[in-house]
Amino acid sequence: MKTWVIKVGGAVLNQDDAATELFKEMAKIATCHPSNQFILVHGGGALVDRWLSDAGFATAKHQGLRISPKEQMPYIIGALSGCANKQLMAQAIVANLQPFGCSLYEAGITVTQKLKALAQVGQCQVGKAGVLPELLAMGRLPVVSSIGIGPDGQLYNVNADEAAEAIASALGAELVFMTDVEAVLDKNKQPIRHLNAEGINMLIETGVIVGGMEVKVKTSLRAAQCLRRGVYISSWQKPENLSFLVGGKHAGTQVTP
Numbered sequence: 035m036k037t038w039v040i041k042v043g044g045a046v047l048n049q050d051d052a053a054t055e056l057f058k059e060m061a062k063i064a065t066c067h068p069s070n071q072f073i074l075v076h077g078g079g080a081l082v083d084r085w086l087s088d089a090g091f092a093t094a095k096h097q098g099l100r101i102s103p104k105e106q107m108p109y110i111i112g113a114l115s116g117c118a119n120k121q122l123m124a125q126a127i128v129a130n131l132q133p134f135g136c137s138l139y140e141a142g143i144t145v146t147q148k149l150k151a152l153a154q155v156g157q158c159q160v161g162k163a164g165v166l167p168e169l170l171a172m173g174r175l176p177v178v179s180s181i182g183i184g185p186d187g188q189l190y191n192v193n194a195d196e197a198a199e200a201i202a203s204a205l206g207a208e209l210v211f212m213t214d215v216e217a218v219l220d221k222n223k224q225p226i227r228h229l230n231a232e233g234i235n236m237l238i239e240t241g242v243i244v245g246g247m248e249v250k251v252k253t254s255l256r257a258a259q260c261l262r263r264g265v266y267i268s269s270w271q272k273p274e275n276l277s278f279l280v281g282g283k284h285a286g287t288q289v290t291p
């Protein structure tokens with residue numbers, strides 16, 4: 035059995051039926067290629083932005099990570115582990131899948147504070163695989179939010195790309211980041227097929243890769259090094275890319291160690 039960790043950016047929730055189409059592709063793959071199984075890890079950054087702004091909070095990011103003061107955590111947790119997680123489960127059910135919503139703790143990932151200056155931003159420690167193998171064996175689709183609980187009993191906000199990397203590393207799974215662009219783009223806005231450490235450093239230094247994509251390529255590279263194989267960045271706007279990847283074909287940008 036091959037396990038695929040699919041990370042979707044929260045923007046998938048802003049487009050009607052986009053997540054349902056992705057789930058339908060997973061359901062199709064489960065029928066045509068039954069030796070593949072999926073775990074979905076999701077973000078929800080845009081939703082968090084909206085909830086914080088509606089509550090009258092200002093929010094800021096440092097190198098793509100949201101500074102997460104304790105007083106903002108109820109809104110961050112509510113948006114990610116509540117609203118985004120349950121909305122995605124609902125769309126998976128429409129696609130005839132059997133989702134099981136959970137956060138990083140249930141997925142076996144331990145979280146600690148990343149940096150004092152970032153407040154409740156967490157970083158993952160690869161632990162045991164938690165209940166994910168059992169859920170997969172039961173035919174369920176784990177839908178994992180990036181909220182973590184530390185051994186200190188504190189709640190943490192983890193960047194969802196890093197959360198997906200930790201889960202894929204714990205399980206030795208394939209990893210695909212599905213975002214809102216078809217691939218990493220070069221300075222002429224053309225898709226890049228392959229990236230390695232050298233290319234990534236150059237594109238970050240020259241300001242071609244910025245913001246959320248900077249976190250994503252760095253996380254992809256770390257994951258590719260740990261998993262010792264390519265990791266893909268593609269778009270949830272092209273769910274068929276998932277079938278291409280499962281079938282061993284190329285789609286989006288492949289990040290190699």
Ligand SMILES: Nc1ncnc2c1ncn2[C@@H]1O[C@H](COP(=O)(O)OP(=O)(O)O)[C@@H](O)[C@H]1O
Pocket residue numbers: 042043044045077079195212213214215217218219220242243244245246247248250
């Ligand atoms: N070189 C680049 N190629 C593609 N996207 C880029 C690049 N640099 C920055 N970006 C931005 O990164 C975004 C994806 O990162 P992010 O918003 O964090 O995605 P997600 O929410 O899916 O994790 C794109 O929508 C784009 O605006």
Ligand SMILES: CC(=O)N[C@@H](CCC(=O)OP(=O)(O)O)C(=O)O
Pocket residue numbers: 042043044045076077078079080082098099100101110114155156180191192193194195246
């Ligand atoms: C620490 C940190 O930055 N957490 C992210 C978690 C959500 C996320 O990563 O969402 P996307 O995948 O949609 O960007 C945040 O609060 O926005």
